[in-house]
Amino acid sequence: MNVVDTLASAIGNSLRSKTRTLLTVLAIFIGAFTLTITSAIGTGVSDYIDNQIGAFGAKDVLTVTKASDEPARQEGPAEYDPDAAIVGADLTQFDTEPLLDEDLDTIRGIDGVLDVSAVRQVRPRYIESGNGGKYVLDVNATANLTTPDLAAGTQLDNSGTEPQILLLSSYVDALGLPNAARAIGSTVRIGIADYTGQLHEVAATVTGVQNETILASGAALNEALLEQLHTVQSIGQPSATTELSVVATAHFDPAASEAEIDAMQSALADAGFQAATVSDQIGVIQTVVDGIIAVLNSFAVIALIAAGFGIVNTLLMSVQERTREIGLMKAMGMRGASIYALFSTEAVFIGFLGSVLGAAAAIGIGSIANGLIVESFLAELEGLQVLRFEPVPVASILLTVMAIAFLAGTLPARRAARQNPIEALRYE
Incomplete structure (x- = not known):
């Protein structure tokens, strides 16, 4: 199978059990959403603090x-x-x-x-x-x-x-x-x-x-x-x-x-x-902000780890349900590496889908919330953009979530790749 065929098959197989896949995507969605929001808060507050440093004096x-x-x-x-x-x-x-x-x-x-x-x-x-x-x-x-x-x-x-x-x-x-x-x-x-x-x-x-x-x-x-x-x-x-x-x-x-x-x-x-010095005046603020962002990020990571177990569960059940199908593919000459790539791609697709939806929701909701927050109880902090969404951090979050999904899919993919074709064809 070439890359396009592998990707098409992975997407189709992921959508076979829509409810199970949806629940797994939802767990990833929560983690990606939280990570995107906390990253935007860190970027926005850090940018504001940098402006404060620039407005205060030389280092x-x-x-x-x-x-x-x-x-x-x-x-x-x-x-x-x-x-x-x-x-x-x-x-x-x-x-x-x-x-x-x-x-x-x-x-x-x-x-x-x-x-x-x-x-x-x-x-x-x-x-x-x-x-x-x-x-x-x-x-x-x-x-x-x-x-x-x-x-x-x-x-x-x-x-x-x-x-x-x-x-x-x-x-x-x-x-x-x-x-x-x-x-x-x-x-x-x-x-x-x-x-x-x-x-x-x-x-x-x-x-x-x-x-x-x-x-x-x-x-x-x-x-x-x-x-x-x-x-x-x-x-x-x-x-x-x-x-x-x-x-x-x-x-x-x-x-x-x-x-x-x-x-x-x-x-x-x-x-x-x-x-x-500048550090004396503002260093404590930066330390507190970094600490808060780290705590928030830890909750997002916990959600992503839970989502990772969801991916493992989803793909293990998929391997079990498709045992005869895997045996047939191997009997027709598909190598174990190709089967491994197929199931790994399914895991990455699920991670990609959840992370894209989570990041998009975070950007949409965050952009609206940012205006409301800045114009209301943080109006006195002029120049502050609480949530600042930058392309590089968002892209990093997507890649991180997809990497976690890939690692989570490793065990089911290996189990599928090691299936004995004769035993798999006899599986009821």
Whole structure:
């Protein structure tokens, strides 16, 4: 028998006992469905976490601040209160103490730190667009180290002279802008006080709207806008006054081991600083997600193992029912290898049918569920696609299930191939 004949015979034989085959396919369907769903969850969540890492910073950077209690985070922008504004340009408005030159020297002296630079701070008071009202503007001081996850628009142009800003999505409605896409190109006014407390306004163009992230927050400003705000902020500042910053970035060797990074962080902690890497902030989340996916996958594997026994049972009964037929085939000259291939192909076909139906159902149901989940109780996690179906993982699941089916069909196929043709023809 050639390949086409073997395949056609295997499909026809599998459908002889429709009920028995259907129950076996159903068991495989459940395992393939579960595996496809859990794989999609793992892919979607991992992709979201990767975006969070990209939005937070480089992997060879320690973000260093003075040790302090982190304030509670408020959802959305707070309304601007001019009476509560702090007059002057000092740093007492920050909960974190500023870093002095001697602090930078201390950080620079830590073994493993290659270089340290203070992040330039600008302290705008408010942002407004048209007559939508003034709102407190939070600025991401480390925006130039990040790659924001955009909901609309483009990234900042740090080489141009036009002042640009990436707004957080929560500011779109507050500022009276129609939506994220139509906010692109709008002009906003940023209020900032000089050193004497006099308020000034600087105009900027919205070049993009970024999704809220779980790690980094605040609007991103390009170099041209930072320079204008910094220039205004410095008006009236005595020349002898030293510019202070509350955040510093310390680069280390990208090839540094975990032990070396831990040693740097411990040394900084002993010196009174907080230092965090991307892995510190998000590694625990990834570990938890991987653990949950592994548990879910284990249930799917159990279902597939049970389905494998179903295949064994189905084919063993098929061998018993077709004993005389097998004897006739061998008497007509069919070799044992061909009979083995026939029954193995039946097993693979059953696995293929169950896995394709399971994967297709998972993709269909998952695509609908994904929209409902993202738009309801996970709406705050912008950019998250809970279920992400990628071709390679789905194809891997199909091949895995078919491989399990093949292994399950090995015993019945061997028994069929070893049938004695004379005894088989006498079988009642």
